[in-house]
Amino acid sequence: MENYKKTKMKTKYILFLAFVIAIMATSCKKDKYIIGGSLHDPHVNMTTYDYLKTNRLFDTLLVLIDKAGMKEEINGNVTFFAPTDYSIKALLVRREEKLQQDMNDESLKYTLNDLPVPELRDSLRSHLFDGKIIRESLSLSNKLFTSKSNEAFSVKLIEASSPGVVSTKPQLLFLVKLRNGLDPDPLPDNYPDEDKDLFIMAQTSNIQTTTGVLHVLHNSHRFYW
Template sequence: MKNKLIYILTFFGLCLMVTACKKNDYIIGGDVHDPRVNMTTYDFLKSKPLFDTLSILIDKAGMKEEINGNTTFFAPTDYSVAELLARRTRIIQLKYNNENIRYTLDSLPIPELRDSLRSHLFAGAINRENLSLGDKLFKSKSNEDFSILLTETNDYTGLLTTKPQYLYLVKVRNGLDLKLANGEPDPSIPDEDKDIKELAQTSGIITTNGILHVLHNKHKFYW
């Protein structure tokens, strides 16, 4: 009975969300919002608990003004940062055979940190109206190639009259992956050359200086 009640409440909430959504709204944390926020990208990140650690890293890298330029930022969440630290902790524990060693924010080299943050940062405004269902290449501030594209989904068929489109950031490795007729990458591509495709869980936040998209919580920070 409890599970049935949860299902009913979830479905009712989804129906309300779909009814309330307008073309230019974005969804964050289950709520519907106007996409414009009256603050800079940095200040918006600073105001949200989901980016507490990311804000510390931006300060550590001395990149506040860069983030607040005329830019588009694909923000990794604190979950991504925590996973990076856990991953590197496991590496050094094995290397030194010491389970008490911890890799911390202070362990991150500044040049490496700046490069990684800049790989998520792009010049100018890149929003949904600038994109299509096909790959569109952009240079990040780290001078790496990325594709940014929209992908249609059938996840909500029956609830919406048009197919929703997910926004993806794709790290291009050794040229764009060759695609099969069904749009899937050619399986013969070596693993080290396969592009890395990351979903934006929230997209199209318009700050006073640029555009902010938020990558999903399992995004591998530092790629």
């Protein structure tokens, strides 16, 4: 229960932070992106893979896509909830710490080359969905989808807490990994932690490429779930 309270507090903090950044981004005419929102002009004249290549935030992600041989899948008629390099780096740190602990050797390293290709493909496919999931088709209610790894997810909009600066609350896009079905609402106090759904915010959303749709997950996303 304590872990759940910490997660809930963290989610509230992310929502508030995203709201502040969204206001800042909206007030800057030169900034084309809205954090947690959508692009002023969501269309880009390039494939999803090529768009990822334009941003250093995805350098390591592209290495993993190439390693998994999934460039064509990424460029298919799909929606990709892309993890950033921060999420991938955090995964490598966790794997390295576990390896060092298991082998009792702090000199051991865990690199991208150590990631098993079948596991990598399965994880990337858990972020891929057939067809185009765009903000205009979403609402504050859960909309259920099945990823290309055959896992259940919901995609929904959540209103950010407003400190009273504006009358209209920003609606942030969330990818929700379901665990044993949708959480009941309201959530009982004794609901098992292992069954609670995992919420991750899209820090940039609704990028519509020539091949599909791209949403960028928050840097805090736990890659491999």
